[in-house]
Amino acid sequence: MNGADLWNRMFSFEDYGALLQLVQNSIIAGAVLGIVGGLIGVFILQRDMAFAVHGISELSFAGAAGALLLGVNVVAGSLVGSLAAALIIGLLGSRARDRNSIIGVLMPAGLGLGILFLALYPGRSGNQFGLLTGQIIAVDSPQLGLLIGISLLVLLVLLLVWRPLTFDSLDADVAAARGVPSRWLSLGFMVLLGLIVAVSVQIIGALLVMALLVTPAAAALRVSASPVLVPVLSMLFGFVSAVGGILLAIGGSLPISPYITTISFLIYLGCRVLGARRNRVRS
Amino acid sequence: MSPSADGGAGILTIRGAALALGGRTLWSGLDLVLRGGEFLAVLGANGTGKTSLLRAILGQQRLDAGGIELDGRAVRRGDRRIGYVPQQKLIQPGTPMRGRDLIGLGVNGHRFGPPITTRGERGRIDELVAAVGAERYADEPVGNLSGGEQQRLRVGQALAGDPRLLLCDEPLISLDLQHQRGVSGLLDARRRDHGTPVVFVTHDVNPVLGMVDRILYLAAGGYRIGTPDEVLRSEVLTGLYGTPVEVIRSGGRIIVAGLPQHTDHHPEHDG
Numbered sequence: 001m002n003g004a005d006l007w008n009r010m011f012s013f014e015d016y017g018a019l020l021q022l023v024q025n026s027i028i029a030g031a032v033l034g035i036v037g038g039l040i041g042v043f044i045l046q047r048d049m050a051f052a053v054h055g056i057s058e059l060s061f062a063g064a065a066g067a068l069l070l071g072v073n074v075v076a077g078s079l080v081g082s083l084a085a086a087l088i089i090g091l092l093g094s095r096a097r098d099r100n101s102i103i104g105v106l107m108p109a110g111l112g113l114g115i116l117f118l119a120l121y122p123g124r125s126g127n128q129f130g131l132l133t134g135q136i137i138a139v140d141s142p143q144l145g146l147l148i149g150i151s152l153l154v155l156l157v158l159l160l161v162w163r164p165l166t167f168d169s170l171d172a173d174v175a176a177a178r179g180v181p182s183r184w185l186s187l188g189f190m191v192l193l194g195l196i197v198a199v200s201v202q203i204i205g206a207l208l209v210m211a212l213l214v215t216p217a218a219a220a221l222r223v224s225a226s227p228v229l230v231p232v233l234s235m236l237f238g239f240v241s242a243v244g245g246i247l248l249a250i251g252g253s254l255p256i257s258p259y260i261t262t263i264s265f266l267i268y269l270g271c272r273v274l275g276a277r278r279n280r281v282r283s
Numbered sequence: 284m285s286p287s288a289d290g291g292a293g294i295l296t297i298r299g300a301a302l303a304l305g306g307r308t309l310w311s312g313l314d315l316v317l318r319g320g321e322f323l324a325v326l327g328a329n330g331t332g333k334t335s336l337l338r339a340i341l342g343q344q345r346l347d348a349g350g351i352e353l354d355g356r357a358v359r360r361g362d363r364r365i366g367y368v369p370q371q372k373l374i375q376p377g378t379p380m381r382g383r384d385l386i387g388l389g390v391n392g393h394r395f396g397p398p399i400t401t402r403g404e405r406g407r408i409d410e411l412v413a414a415v416g417a418e419r420y421a422d423e424p425v426g427n428l429s430g431g432e433q434q435r436l437r438v439g440q441a442l443a444g445d446p447r448l449l450l451c452d453e454p455l456i457s458l459d460l461q462h463q464r465g466v467s468g469l470l471d472a473r474r475r476d477h478g479t480p481v482v483f484v485t486h487d488v489n490p491v492l493g494m495v496d497r498i499l500y501l502a503a504g505g506y507r508i509g510t511p512d513e514v515l516r517s518e519v520l521t522g523l524y525g526t527p528v529e530v531i532r533s534g535g536r537i538i539v540a541g542l543p544q545h546t547d548h549h550p551e552h553d554g
Contacts, residue, residue: 042379046378046379159397159398160395160396160397161395162397162398163388163391163392163393163394163395163396163398164392164393164394164395166380166388166392166398167388167392167393170374170378170380170385170388171369171372171388173367173369174367174369174388174437174440175388175392175393176341176343176360176361177341177343177361177365177367177450178361178363178367178388178389178392178393178444179360179361179362179363179393180361180392180393181361220379221377221379224379225377225378225379225380225381225424225425225426225427226379226381227379227380227381227384229379230379231379
């Protein structure tokens with residue numbers, strides 16, 4: 001393959017207008033997930049849960065693959081898997097060390113189960129790898145509506161529990177002394193995490209969910225410590241990664257996820273450089 | 284003792300309290316009445332139930348016997364009339380929070396709903412920032428502040444609810460001398476100006492010796508309560524521990540020597 005061919009496979013803007021209309025709903029779903037993922041990412045990092053996100057996504061993958069095999073709704077399967085993982089981690093892993101070992105056990109179990117289900121599945125292989133690496137274009141409209149609905153629900157609940165969750169994330173003992181229902185809040189957060197991971201698995205794939213749930217917040221924390229600016233930037237970064245990735249990808253013939261992960265990663269790199277420069281100027 | 288805010292009766296009353304954890308009795312028959320403005324230091328080796336006592340007062344630890352009352356009513360979990368200053372845990376750099384936000388958590392951090400801080404709440408946060416002398420770094424990222432600065436902010440956070448009682452769990456640990464004075468001075472000022480009694484758990488009484496009214500000294504299964512002069516005596520601690528213990532006073536400091544090895548005492552206190 002020569003350079004021009006490669007370029008055309010990666011980026012092509014022929015018939016762009018028509019394509020854009022076809023994927024309009026996917027773009028909306030990507031935009032909403034980018035924003036909500038950016039927001040919840042701030043808490044994921046404050047609560048040291050990045051590894052948990054990965055563990056939940058593998059079980060979510062297993063659930064989705066199981067649903068594919070049984071011929072039932074894949075989003076529902078994905079939700080069952082990720083909520084089960086989220087609750088197990090939430091109930092058994094209140095201490096960080098317990099949590100990490102539980103996740104370490106769950107992750108290969110989920111991934112292995114998922115691979116087994118896919119191997120047994122007689123359908124097209126495109127669908128199969130979509131669950132691992134993203135398949136948003138393959139998701140039909142009613143399901144996209146469901147994904148958008150779930151994301152908006154997570155956004156709303158997150159805003160309502162914002163302050164107590166911030167308090168609990170920083171200092172659970174003091175928050176409990178002040179009447180914050182720590183235990184319920186932690187479990188509730190795991191449920192929100194399970195919901196948003198299930199959505200992410202559908203959109204960018206189980207292996208890549210971190211690009212929308214962790215990277216944007218990590219980038220934002222590099223350039224700011226403001227309690228307002230960090231979530232706002234993180235949401236912006238998530239939005240730009242998701243929507244930008246889809247817009248760049250739809251003309252070419254390659255999967256969308258690498259575009260999203262690459263944009264997300266480049267934003268992070270840029271923020272690191274900016275953050276390092278800012279610190280040098282200050283000190 | 285300072286102005287009495289309790290009209291003569293105790294603010295905190297502990298009656299016949301007993302607690303056993305893992306089959307081992309930490310304390311039993313514990314009676315204590317804390318009056319307005321009183322400064323109580325809780326001393327004892329690790330594992331004697333100092334922190335468990337605080338948790339019991341916070342309503343987070345059920346007693347095996349007896350009861351604890353605040354203003355005549357049984358304590359309950361999440362009672363915002365109690366201000367709580369935790370052990371100094373350094374907040375990591377990269378935490379998206381400024382100094383004033385840490386205090387703000389004491390003002391409205393427990394409240395569900397849209398995360399909007401009202402003008403009134405902002406005013407209250409400003410007052411608290413001033414009350415703990417944190418104006419200079421209130422707008423800095425809290426993760427960039429020193430342990431002492433963070434601990435001052437935590438005192439501000441604990442004062443946010445205008446507490447009836449202050450509980451402090453080793454609040455001076457790993458602070459330098461100057462910040463130890465600053466933080467304990469804030470607690471002292473609060474109990475003098477507002478009559479808020481202070482329960483101060485510590486392994487080393489020396490930084491607060493000048494403000495302590497009474498000491499609760501916990502040792503394996505037993506306890507003593509009294510003024511520092513009554514409790515910190517060789518014969519009293521020898522009786523409490525059941526082995527010879529010597530209390531040495533030197534240059535305004537108190538050193539306790541000869542504590543049983545297994546009690547795992549902090550070297551500062553061990554002498």
